[in-house]
Amino acid sequence: MMTPDERLVMSLRSALPKQDSPQEPSRDLWPALLARTRERPSAPWFDWALAGGVLLLLALFPATLPVLLYCL
């Protein structure tokens, strides 16, 4: 006589596809994951363009520099 738990296990086993051997990745993924968590995201192109634009504006209008230093 099978218990309800054993019936549940049997049903689950019959519903899932059989695996002859455990599926393992072809290589160790841990170092890649570790490297990915440690890498710093680089600044997007928009921020570089913005920094260039700000420097260009300051170069074009140098008289504003002391004013910006005062106000900001």
Place this chain on the structure above:
Amino acid sequence: MKTHPYLRAFLGGLFVPVLVMPVLLTVFLVARVGLHVAIPIEQALIFPMAVVPSLFGLWNMFWLSSHERTRLSIGLHGALLPLVLMPAGATTGFAFGVLKLAATEAVWFGAAHVPYAVIAPMYLAAIGGYYLVWKYVIGFLDRELGIA
């Protein structure tokens, strides 16, 4: 470090002005003492020394209290600060005689002539610069202090 997040936000906000202030003071002193430019240094330093650092700290506290509601990134939040600082600085400068308004230009410190047409690009530069400083410097500090 789970306690006093607003104190940490205030101190994180103070970081940039505290670094810039000695540079500003040096520039003013070199211009006044070394180059003999007639800058009213006492009046000129009131706003950047008394108001700007505190406002940075308070603005960072404001971001901490509001960003969950507004979903505004710290860069965009910081980019809004010149909209408060520049009118406040101009008003203070006008009140203390640092800023004089002429027909076509504003004269700062009796030496820097800024045509009115240049004010818009100056504003854009300030907003862009603030976006970057808040995103990369103060954002980094907030992450390190555990509040972002």
